[in-house]
Amino acid sequence: MNEQLQPLKKQTRAGKAGRSGTQDDIVYAHIFEAILEQRLAPGTKLSEEALGEIFGVSRTIIRRALSRLAHEGVVLLRPNRGAVVASPSVEEARQVFLARRLVEKAITELAVVHATAEDLLQLRKMVQDERDSFSRGDRGAGIRLSGEFHLKLAEAAKNAPLISFQRSLVSQTSLIIAQYESGNRSHCSYDEHMQLIDAIEARDATQAVHLMMHHMDHIDSKLNLDEESASDDLHAVFSHLLQTKGKSTRPSAKL
Amino acid sequence: MNEQLQPLKKQTRAGKAGRSGTQDDIVYAHIFEAILEQRLAPGTKLSEEALGEIFGVSRTIIRRALSRLAHEGVVLLRPNRGAVVASPSVEEARQVFLARRLVEKAITELAVVHATAEDLLQLRKMVQDERDSFSRGDRGAGIRLSGEFHLKLAEAAKNAPLISFQRSLVSQTSLIIAQYESGNRSHCSYDEHMQLIDAIEARDATQAVHLMMHHMDHIDSKLNLDEESASDDLHAVFSHLLQTKGKSTRPSAKL
DNA sequence: GCACTCTGGCTTGTGTACAATGCGACCTGT
DNA sequence: ACAGGTCGCATTGTACACAAGCCAGAGTGC
Numbered sequence: 001m002n003e004q005l006q007p008l009k010k011q012t013r014a015g016k017a018g019r020s021g022t023q024d025d026i027v028y029a030h031i032f033e034a035i036l037e038q039r040l041a042p043g044t045k046l047s048e049e050a051l052g053e054i055f056g057v058s059r060t061i062i063r064r065a066l067s068r069l070a071h072e073g074v075v076l077l078r079p080n081r082g083a084v085v086a087s088p089s090v091e092e093a094r095q096v097f098l099a100r101r102l103v104e105k106a107i108t109e110l111a112v113v114h115a116t117a118e119d120l121l122q123l124r125k126m127v128q129d130e131r132d133s134f135s136r137g138d139r140g141a142g143i144r145l146s147g148e149f150h151l152k153l154a155e156a157a158k159n160a161p162l163i164s165f166q167r168s169l170v171s172q173t174s175l176i177i178a179q180y181e182s183g184n185r186s187h188c189s190y191d192e193h194m195q196l197i198d199a200i201e202a203r204d205a206t207q208a209v210h211l212m213m214h215h216m217d218h219i220d221s222k223l224n225l226d227e228e229s230a231s232d233d234l235h236a237v238f239s240h241l242l243q244t245k246g247k248s249t250r251p252s253a254k255l
Numbered sequence: 256m257n258e259q260l261q262p263l264k265k266q267t268r269a270g271k272a273g274r275s276g277t278q279d280d281i282v283y284a285h286i287f288e289a290i291l292e293q294r295l296a297p298g299t300k301l302s303e304e305a306l307g308e309i310f311g312v313s314r315t316i317i318r319r320a321l322s323r324l325a326h327e328g329v330v331l332l333r334p335n336r337g338a339v340v341a342s343p344s345v346e347e348a349r350q351v352f353l354a355r356r357l358v359e360k361a362i363t364e365l366a367v368v369h370a371t372a373e374d375l376l377q378l379r380k381m382v383q384d385e386r387d388s389f390s391r392g393d394r395g396a397g398i399r400l401s402g403e404f405h406l407k408l409a410e411a412a413k414n415a416p417l418i419s420f421q422r423s424l425v426s427q428t429s430l431i432i433a434q435y436e437s438g439n440r441s442h443c444s445y446d447e448h449m450q451l452i453d454a455i456e457a458r459d460a461t462q463a464v465h466l467m468m469h470h471m472d473h474i475d476s477k478l479n480l481d482e483e484s485a486s487d488d489l490h491a492v493f494s495h496l497l498q499t500k501g502k503s504t505r506p507s508a509k510l
Numbered sequence: 511g512c513a514c515t516c517t518g519g520c521t522t523g524t525g526t527a528c529a530a531t532g533c534g535a536c537c538t539g540t
Numbered sequence: 541a542c543a544g545g546t547c548g549c550a551t552t553g554t555a556c557a558c559a560a561g562c563c564a565g566a567g568t569g570c
Contacts, residue, residue, distance in 0.1 A: 064322075067322070071326060092415065095413075096416055102358075158350075159350045161350060164423070165420045168416070
């Protein structure tokens with residue numbers, strides 16, 4: 001019914017994502033990665049039993065992983081109706097990007113103050129990996145690593161709540177990029193990442209923030225959020241037919 | 256062993272918090288409220304079975320509620336060792352407040368643009384409730400309602416990710432206030448809330464942000480974060496004895 | 511022929527039993 | 541008497557079985 005998930009023996013511990021933690025971490029990482037690489041299209045139903053069989057664990061574990069993914073906004077949990085891969089609307093995407101601008105600005109300023117030599121080293125290493133992935137043509141890994149770069153930057157800012165929020169934002173951004181990115185262009189230029197690291201290492205807050213904002217602009221501009229090609233949101237598709245009377249037509253319910 | 260939780264029959268649906276949702280919402284709300292009202296002291300162990308018996312539900316439900324509370328940072332989930340009420344350190348409190356400043360500023364600016372008449376009406380009503388609670392001497396409810404005011408403000412800003420983040424920050428802030436607030440002074444002056452609403456209604460962004468920042472200052476100043484009276488963090492208590500060699504002494508482990 | 515209803519199957523929600531892990535008490539040897 | 545180790549209990553982690561809720565298809569009445 002859905003596209004087939006690659007079967008997986010339960011002892012395949014260290015998956016591609018490499019995170020060796022507990023069982024739900026593995027399940028979480030694999031599903032997340034599958035979504036980013038678009039092996040799981042937005043809207044795809046994520047049956048608990050099917051996933052349990054695939055990963056060789058019970059529904060309990062799957063359920064926890066799905067709950068976590070839902071919390072980060074990449075999966076939508078509909079009561080009594082199961083989980084589906086989230087398909088953020090254009091409006092939701094805009095909100096995520098607005099929030100990210102705010103957070104990235106703050107993170108950059110904090111990172112300029114708090115980033116250690118060790119942090120900077122790791123950041124440079126991550127950009128390397130990112131570049132490698134893109135040169136290998138592994139788009140999914142590239143998107144993921146690019147996200148992890150921004151997450152690592154948040155860690156360098158040394159503020160736990162911001163890190164947690166950034167994790168959620170990066171996840172959603174990755175999903176949005178995977179869904180909306182226009183064609184073939186690399187989505188997150190690692191050059192910009194490198195320049196950013198340089199500015200942070202030089203403790204030049206103004207320059208660093210400047211670069212980060214430009215970076216956000218570039219990400220924005222690579223997406224065609226203005227005119228999405230195809231949508232499963234009927235209200236969006238036929239919005240030109242609907243008279244806009246007030247804004248309380250349908251507060252948040254979609255589909 | 257712990258202080259006794261007030262027993263609760265299972266059909267006590269609409270609890271004090273009033274949220275009439277599903278079972279885990281009820282459990283969640285009650286535990287959260289108990290923490291805010293300091294009926295559950297920081298560090299208190301939250302046994303799954305005990306809670307299950309109290310609320311008349313199975314551990315499954317309790318587990319979900321605890322997981323949610325852990326996500327919001329008011330409960331600490333230690334693998335294989337159960338859940339305890341979080342006891343944020345001074346450093347953690349500072350991080351939360353820093354993050355809140357950022358977010359509240361952004362929310363205020365957005366609310367000035369997006370708040371509807373309906374939003375403003377509800378906000379005023381919430382300030383009323385808050386004042387009533389304090390005049391009744393119900394400190395726990397006051398703290399909670401004050402938090403809900405800031406959450407409602409986030410909703411008026413019309414940005415889903417920020418709302419979600421604000422929920423987490425407000426929860427943690429409430430816990431910190433309950434834990435650190437110096438004595439008897441009311442912690443969150445509703446007058447300031449009212450002025451804030453006025454500024455937003457007047458669409459005066461500069462003034463609104465100005466008021467909000469002052470409001471944050473006031474909250475900060477009412478807490479004695481600089482010299483906490485007693486701590487259960489041995490490392491903090493004896494920090495003057497420890498030579499600070501590098502930062503890798505104990506990354507995140509506490510207690 | 512169309513629409514409405516009822517029923518059957520399948521999926522999720524919840525409770526519970528069993529396994530695994532951590533903690534504390536006791537016991538023993540030095 | 542104290543340190544170390546071992547055993548047992550208590551609590552969490554996982555799997556599974558049952559209950560409840562949706563959804564689709566067949567059947568029937570208009």
